[in-house]
Amino acid sequence: MNDPIAKRLFQNAIDSVELGLEDFRLAKSDPRRYVSATRNVFAGMLLLFKSWLAEESAERNYDLLRAETKEVKKLPPEEWADISEAKTAGFGEIKDRIGSKVDWGRIDKLHDYRNRIEHAFISGGHGESDAVRYLAQAFLVIRDFMKNEIGEDPARRLSLDCWNTLFNEQDVHLQEELERDDAVDNLGWIDSDFAELVKHEFRCPNCGSEIVTVNDVTKEAEGEKARYICRKCGKDFSYDELCAVISPRCHCSVCDDSIDPDELLIYLETGMCGWHAHIWEKEFGTD
Ligand SMILES: [Zn+2]
Ligand SMILES: [Zn+2]
Numbered sequence: 001m002n003d004p005i006a007k008r009l010f011q012n013a014i015d016s017v018e019l020g021l022e023d024f025r026l027a028k029s030d031p032r033r034y035v036s037a038t039r040n041v042f043a044g045m046l047l048l049f050k051s052w053l054a055e056e057s058a059e060r061n062y063d064l065l066r067a068e069t070k071e072v073k074k075l076p077p078e079e080w081a082d083i084s085e086a087k088t089a090g091f092g093e094i095k096d097r098i099g100s101k102v103d104w105g106r107i108d109k110l111h112d113y114r115n116r117i118e119h120a121f122i123s124g125g126h127g128e129s130d131a132v133r134y135l136a137q138a139f140l141v142i143r144d145f146m147k148n149e150i151g152e153d154p155a156r157r158l159s160l161d162c163w164n165t166l167f168n169e170q171d172v173h174l175q176e177e178l179e180r181d182d183a184v185d186n187l188g189w190i191d192s193d194f195a196e197l198v199k200h201e202f203r204c205p206n207c208g209s210e211i212v213t214v215n216d217v218t219k220e221a222e223g224e225k226a227r228y229i230c231r232k233c234g235k236d237f238s239y240d241e242l243c244a245v246i247s248p249r250c251h252c253s254v255c256d257d258s259i260d261p262d263e264l265l266i267y268l269e270t271g272m273c274g275w276h277a278h279i280w281e282k283e284f285g286t287d
Pocket of ligand 2: 252253254255256257272274275
């Protein structure tokens with residue numbers, strides 16, 4: 001994102017989403033907070049879309065960001081420094097201009113819900129469970145749009161508390177898992193079973209999350225050379241550090257001892273610790 005107005009809208013979007021996530025977290029003990037969570041998350045999502053529209057049309061006097069009104073025709077660029085709601089596209093216009101880049105089915109429910117709670121919110125009833133459901137769907141839209149269309153990783157742009165709130169929602173978590181699987185499978189491995197260990201036997205020593213993925217800043221294609229990152233807390237791991245986390249969770253099929261990090265490949269081939277693999281080779285080896 002390069003355009004200054006797009007950048008400003010994006011920062012406003014982040015601020016609003018963060019407020020919404022904070023409300024969402026606090027709403028577990030005070031359900032009235034779902035009202036402000038809904039308002040903030042919805043506003044943040046629209047600002048996110050607007051930042052993209054601004055970036056896309058910066059060279060055309062922000063025609064995608066502008067509301068279709070007769071009075072406001074061609075604004076000189078300096079007037080865009082003051083972005084007022086009245087001048088920018090409304091929900092219907094944003095929807096048309098963003099088109100199929102997002103799943104509007106998910107957003108429309110939150111939109112209807114937001115309009116309804118402007119009139120009445122009944123805590124403890126359907127209102128509360130609807131809020132949780134619609135907000136959770138909006139979180140996935142926000143995560144995907146930031147990542148795929150704007151090219152910003154929400155794990156890096158949101159505060160850790162807010163990212164954790166988002167990350168812990170089921171749909172977001174599931175999507176993170178799928179992306180982890182793809183990234184890990186696409187690395188080159190001496191033994192492809194190692195990818196399975198990374199996917200299923202890793203637990204972050206820092207935060208307990210099971211999702212560690214390839215840290216894309218390293219651009220390495222080999223599993224042994226790549227760096228890894230915990231998607232929840234952002235802790236970074238080398239291959240050796242990754243092995244040190246995974247190996248104690250693997251056990252020799254003969255003695256049940258946990259596996260040494262440097263014997264992981266032997267374990268993958270034989271299912272045994274280095275010692276028992278050696279004994280087995282001596283007893284039954286062919287050469
Ligand atoms: Zn972690
Ligand atoms: Zn053993």
